Amino acid sequence: MVIGAGRAAAEPKGWLGWISGHRDHVGVVVDDGRGGRLSHRPHQEHLLASAVKAVHAAGYALAVERGRVQPDEQVRVGDWEAYYLGLDGGAHQAALTDLRIPFSNGLTADDPDRLVPLDDLVKVALLHSDNAASDFVRNRVGDASLRAAALRCGWPSPDTRSISGEVLMLILPERAPANPAHRKRVGDELAARLLTDTNFQLEVIGRFPHTPATYDAQRPWARRTWHGSAAHLHRLHRSIAGGRFPAARVHLERAYAGSLPEGVRAIGFKGGSLPGVLTLAFTVRWEDGRIGTAVLLADEVDEPMSTQAGALVDLTLTSLLDPAALRELRDSVVG
Known part of the structure; x- marks a missing residue:
């Protein structure tokens, strides 16, 4: 992406x-x-x-300015990767490589208990467009911080949906709401379940092979994103x-x-x-x-x-x- x-x-x-x-x-x-x-x-x-994701960076910067987070705050890699769903063109692996985090399985870090500074997650969210890092930052600083930061810059009501929530609606299209106005709420709910619900995680894994994989097959989904x-x-x-x-x-x-x-x-x-x-x-x-x-x-x-x-x-x-x-x-x- x-x-x-x-x-x-x-x-x-x-x-x-x-x-x-x-x-x-x-x-x-x-x-x-x-x-x-x-x-x-x-x-x-x-x-x-x-x-x-520039909105995510602004929301992070506002949270730093207000003292709500510190750039050197340590983040467990496994907590970052809890948002990882693939389908990002190798962005996450580029982020791991940049931060010199080994990933011998080709996908995720060998050591999920390794710690990285929060500021590094902002870096890879912007530089490599890591979706998992973007969602972690959004949840850590709060959606309200993203929206407040954008407003300070003259952008009222930015579309700050969960990226993993949107990807989950590609993997599980039947979970997508018929009413577009409900998409942000449903995406946030799906993303939250991904973090805590083991049965839901298994369902998502089981549906990966059936996810639309071609450029044209994904275009109808992309048209409904942020x-x-x-x-x-x-x-x-x-x-x-x-x-x-x-x-x-x-x-x-x-x-x-x-x-x-x-x-x-x-x-x-x-x-x-x-x-x-x-x-x-x-x-x-x-x-x-x-x-x-x-x-x-x-x-x-x-x-x-x-x-x-x-x-x-x-x-x-x-x-x-x-x-x-x-x-x-x-x-x-x-x-």
């Missing part, structure tokens, strides 16, 4: 053409910090995929880049820390992907104090285009760094 920071597998022109032909499935807000702006469907709801607007996500990232939540900013700025263009102090990033969905949010802090922010949310992306996600990553970031690239993106969006 994460887009890497790797380079393009295809020329960006392909994405410009796709955006031009799918304008009703794209939300874009760009402010490059020097007068270049673009806004397209800014307030329409789009799927967010793992881009929503969502938000480009404008709200843009406000969140711009606020964090401006210094509202330093404990969140440090993690958002990790992915590009080793590859900064001249004159740039830091690049913040959180993207995401689900079948049919690609989402990107960037910030650029220049040495002269300027801040640029770009958010691009794309729905109904077919599988061939999804394999070219790296090109969309580059296109979105370049729109902040190069006025000519922003003009090209604007031409593609507005026609």
Whole structure:
């Protein structure tokens, strides 16, 4: 559920053409910090995929600010992995590797009693998009903290559902409520059962082989997952880049820390992907104090285009760094 920071597998022109032909499935807000702006469907709801995890980082930072949690608080790895359900494209294993935690079975830590700092879980939730870490952080700081942090940044009522709850509704589709308004409550209830109910855990394990596994088979489920607007996500990232939540900013700025263009102090990033969905949010802090922010949310992306996600990553970031690239993106969006 994460887009890497790797380079393009295809020329960006392909994405410009796709955006031009799918304008009703794209939300874009760009402010490059020097007068270049673009806004397209800014307030329409789009799927967010793992881009929503920036809200988790903000909620954690607010809890730290209020003294409710400490970054060096020790977390048992087994308690983190209690939220692990797989189906994350190897994000959890990338997180374990980053934290130098052995996992000889290829899936979960050899030593569930090992301890890691809470701040490291925020790190891997952002850098590797580990779903289990995101859900642990959400439950540790409280859903109310996530919502309050987003509100401080100008985003009222963010969609802060349990990620594991949503995945459980993919594995057990009959548990999904008919009324979408009840989805968050049901997802939270399912996630809570996963932590404590052994019979339910066995039921989930037994259903894994029957879980939809292909890109197209998972798209109907993905369409019902968490969502938000480009404008709200843009406000969140711009606020964090401006210094509202330093404990969140440090993690958002990790992915590009080793590859900064001249004159740039830091690049913040959180993207995401689900079948049919690609989402990107960037910030650029220049040495002269300027801040640029770009958010691009794309729905109904077919599988061939999804394999070219790296090109969309580059296109979105370049729109902040190069006025000519922003003009090209604007031409593609507005026609």
